[in-house]
Amino acid sequence: MTIIETSLVGTDLGLTGLSGVPAAEGPQKVKEYTSDQEVRWCPGCGDYVILATVRSFLADLGLRRENLMFVSGIGCSSRFPYYLDAYGVHSIHGRAPAIATGLAVTRPDLSVWVVTGDGDALSIGGNHLIHALRRNVNMTILLFNNRIYGLTKGQYSPTSEPGKITKSTPMGSVDHPFNTLSVALGAEATFAARALDSDRAGLTEVLQAAATHRGTAFVEILQDCPIYNDGSFDVLRRENAESHLIRLSHGRPIRFGADGEFAVVRNGFGVEVVRADSVAEADIVVHDAYTDDPEYAYALSRLSDQELTHVPVGIFRSASRPTYDDGVRAQSEIARERKPVGPNSLQNLLSGKETWTVA
Template structure:
């Protein structure tokens, strides 16, 4: 089967990833998504901001809370389902995408979300993550990246920078970290984006686009751990943050800096950052989130480096292609039409010619 990727630019919920999910009959508020559970994160944790942003965003989305399912794995971020007044499942380490896949296949009337962390998703859960992305299951994956294992008290994670001194690496980590967006795009994610916990407007914009996307939406959220990795993203929050953050807006030239003094241009098979004074305006890359293949978005992801010198944020890629769950349901319907099951189908299966007796 030939898969043709096409740009997905619609904003009407009737043609999006939540098209089959019932909507609420009355206007909702963030408090409607606030459960009665005590929120138990460390003071100053970036998860608080993400939780408040998600509650507000879900109210604007307008779906029935009974038809929303949040699945988490293990880690600080995985407490998320407890704090939302919707259905949720606190699963096991790294397996949230696998459980969410089953839900998406069997319940097209659900809006399925995965909440995970850099340790949960990219270590023991790495295999499940990449296969959910390549299959393009209709779910939204939120990966909280604080570059550390927080719940288990400060070991280095798959995204910790080289040389990171932690309880498990007292002489500094010798591991090379994952670039999370590169991993997602390498698995040909049909939607990939990045936002920061402190940028509520940018995070809300990305979340809305992710929910409206039909297929697997992958959103990395850079998030501070004040206890075990405090200040890990401070460089992206200070007065000169504009020199480090590269905002991506579809159809606009990629220019950044406090005075728009930097730009992204093509360099060989990749991209590089140059001074706007040294290039012609026509040479500056115009961001295309709907490019057919993942190569361009992958090149954008490689602009990030370990010391956070330059970090693109926003939507890297958003294309439309067939989803795994739609295909599975179509196959099941086709099989049922070929061989309808009768009331005695289970008995026929148990006593049919494919059984045998062991003496």
């Protein structure tokens, strides 16, 4: 019990994700967050749109560039830090959350971001991802999901749909893919959201909420790989896209479709999509993004399927919980305040109760 109590000393659930991060002096422009590096992705890659949106968002966010830190792993998305005029680390395959955790703990004056892909984060990096989420480290994780390995030339990934024919699955994938938001919410992420790369307004709204969230903010961004998985999300961009996209807005009934003809209602412990005219208005779920109950958000995530019949986008959950980095810093402060046990404190430690002699 003592460990739990001391780990929460000094934490403040009223803090935001940007508390303690210095703001820039005066208005910022997009070009100030643009590096001198040539952007090198394949023509038509969704990463270009995401980069442009993030640059614009950072200018509006108005933080000092010296206090921005972008950490990436390995993959197409992981080139992201090169193209931002801010501090960045192009790190190890799948280990970006671990490196970002160290930065968040030791430098509370930084706004720490992780940029990763579906292969980098959910395959070799799956362990690091779920532990960052459960610990609730103060960082923002952007997971670019194109449902394929692009950098290594088109192998299937942990989010590829069953039957996917690739260079590594010539007869079609027999794997069952991850539902990315379900993974995050199953790890008890305090903030979980999804956006579409081409929906600049929706992505910016999600980024704003993620940046100000205190704790681990997880954002899945759906984007195409035009070379190895072209058109994978086209159904969400065509004229009838509104029949597939379920736009979540806190405090509003969940209706969608060109004329709001579809709705989400409760079904036992889960939720389902029905024709809006087949139920009473009172039966339609009113979205609550700020509930402490992760089961509701998890139920929403289960509406997604590999055929993209229904794809909720927006903020699924934004809840408050003490953060790992605040707790570690609080414990460190307590340790510094304690007096040493004597002039021979190191010797006392070495020969204390936790030692034994082997005859």
